[in-house]
Amino acid sequence: MRLTRYFLPVLKENPAEAQIVSHRYMLRAGMIKQQAAGIYSWLPLGYRVLRRIEQIVHEEQARAGHIALLMPTLQSADLWRESGRYDDYGQEMLRITDRQDREMLYGPTNEEMITDIFRSHVGSYKDLPLTLYHIQWKFRDEMRPRFGVMRGREFLMKDGYNFDVSKEDALHAYNRHMVSYLRTYERMGLTAIPMRADSGPIGGEDTHEFLVLAATGESEVFYDEAVTELKLGARTVDYDDRACVAAICREFTSLYARTDETHDAALFDAIPAARRKVGRGIEVGQIFYFGTKYSEPMGATVQIADGSKVPVHMGSHGIGVSRLLGAIIEASHDDKGIIWPEGVTPFACGIVNLKQGDAAADAACAAIYAALGALGHEALYDDRDVRAGEKFATMDLIGLPWRITVGPRGLANGVVELTSRRTGISEEMPAEAAVARIAAIYAGV
RNA sequence: CGGGGCGUAGCGCAGUCUGGUAGCGCAUCUGUUUUGGGAACAGAGGGUCGUAGGUUCGAAUCCUAUCGCCCCGACCA
Known part of the structure; x- marks a missing residue:
């Protein structure tokens, strides 16, 4: 691209509204323009990076055997009443009525919808395992959006959902996601550390968050410094090999690394003092195993060999695609500007x-x-x-x-x-x- | 949602207290000289001062309402 034919509206001065470095640089580099609180247009340079990140996510999901589809941004309230979350979600959910006075919402996530798709078309254990995902815009009506795309109201997210016949199978899906996410972040030039986390409103038994270390992170994190040295590198991963996938997960989760929500001071103090670190992190992804939390109330069952019907075991897994732009810049910049890792740079x-x-x-x-x-x-x-x-x-x-x-x-x-x-x-x-x-x-x- | 702040040219700001019809820097356009880390000089264009009422001979400035945005906190990916 010749710059004289491109659209790159760079700013020499810092916009007053931007407080943190990634937000300042994204505005100054002509990557985004704010259109309302927490809502942004993606200008050509920013859009190129966004697409690069999406592409990496797609490639790594395909490698793990996950299937892409696309669900709409607007959803029917009825679907959310089935799971009971219509009332639970609160003010963060943007509720809309259409001209017929039907209650709609701009989806903050898609567990209900994917479960609906699943129950409509899948009835046999022979169709499992199945993992479906999409990359779509979400909306959460944050009380206080800030930090540019790191905490917007509208954001692009990859969210995936696995359907398995047993808990054992579902935990393999969980592990597969952990490894595929580690690969995804590594390709983007990031060190994202999986940390045991709280399940929050999604609910569930097992969950890890992926945190990128950065001084401006929203979460306080406690970790063994050795965890930052772990790399997948060029090793080949057979995603169907349960033992191999599980071993990688053990490798990346056995060292202490937790957010303040799940921090255990006694375990932390057991780390050699030289490697004991307290810092801040930006959450760029989270994986959950939540069993039959949605499949049971919504009737997502499969028939097993003995003819009986059982609710499927599920998990959901998210990567904050638009947020990653901010996280990468927070982790990779100097006083002159951004330093893109080769994996995501808008131009070679x-x-x-x-x-x-x-x-x-x-x-x-x-x-x-x-x-x-x-x-x-x-x-x-x-x-x-x-x-x-x-x-x-x-x-x-x-x-x-x-x-x-x-x-x-x-x-x-x-x-x-x-x-x-x-x-x-x-x-x-x-x-x-x-x-x-x-x-x-x-x-x- | 509680507390605080700000809306004046594309961006960053002054002017508001003390009312008199809008200014600075950068950017943009023209010309000349420049040219290995955001050039210099000369000239030019660009603003119903967030919006709506009100007070006044006169409002960016005072009053009321309203919208938007930012910061701290609580909440969240």
Whole structure:
């Protein structure tokens, strides 16, 4: 994309309403525009990142054998009366009446609806196990939205629901979700720690939250520092292998890591003092096993081998997709702007033409841009006729992880400059080498 | 929902106390000179001062109502 043809309304000054760094940078980098309290438009740059995150979530869900569908944002109140949650949910639920005076609501989650779909179409244990999920906009009418997309009222969420014939099977689904979530966050460049949590209004027996450590996090967290070193890395996971999946879950949950809700001071104090950490975290996902809490009252049953009908065992699993933008920025930025991990960056790299209008510089930039595009890596080419400093400042703000800087001075020596946004380290090399380096970097992402 | 604050040009703000018909910086547009980390000079455009009433010869400024947004708290992903 050529910047002169793009829509990137960056701000030089900090908007007054933004308090935390991710909110400030998202506004300044022209990623979002607030339309009402806790409700945002996604401008092109923000939308690109949002889609990247969605794509990673889809890929990892597919890998775990989960099936995508799409449910509507508006739901009928009747469905929620069946589970008893219509009254339980309170003011946070946005209630709407249509022209026929029918009671509707803008869904804050989809347990009831997915259970309805399930009971309409599934009747046999032979159809199980089944895990369905979607990525859809939700609405929770927070009393006090804040921190930009981290605590909006409208938010994009991946929510998945597993249906199993037994508790044992459902716990395997739980474990599968834990591992797939760990992979998902790792691909986004995040360290998200699973922590034993409270079940809240969803209800249930077993639940873990995934927390990204950040000073601005909403939850106080207590953890063994060794848990932050755990990585899935390149290991292959067979999601059908219960023992393998369970072993990974044990590995990631056996060290102490809890939020203040479930904190146990005695267990915490048993950690060696040097590794005992108290910090703050941003919740970016949560998984639940809740058994037959919805299937029983809503009649979601399957017939088993002996001919009897049993309510299915369920769990639900969520990733805060739009919130992740904020969480990633909180975890990855400096005083000049955002630093996108390669996994979610809106463009593979930036190309800065130091002397727009110089025939050699223009040609070199165009060639680099085309070469990257041919390899499947879209660059953002700053072809504006502005001073170098302004181009650098823009690139730093929007946080592309790599920058290729092209100027007449370097070209005279046959080189361009490749700069890492994260380290700030620049290397001079021929243009072809810089293109090859970018390709090599993304080959491993 | 309790407490506090703010709505004046695209963004950040001053002006409000003490009423006299709106200003600064950045951004935008034009020109000239510049050009490897947010340039300089000259000129230009842009605001029914959140909205609606009221007081007054006269309201951004005083009064009333209302809408919106932000912060602290409680709540939440």
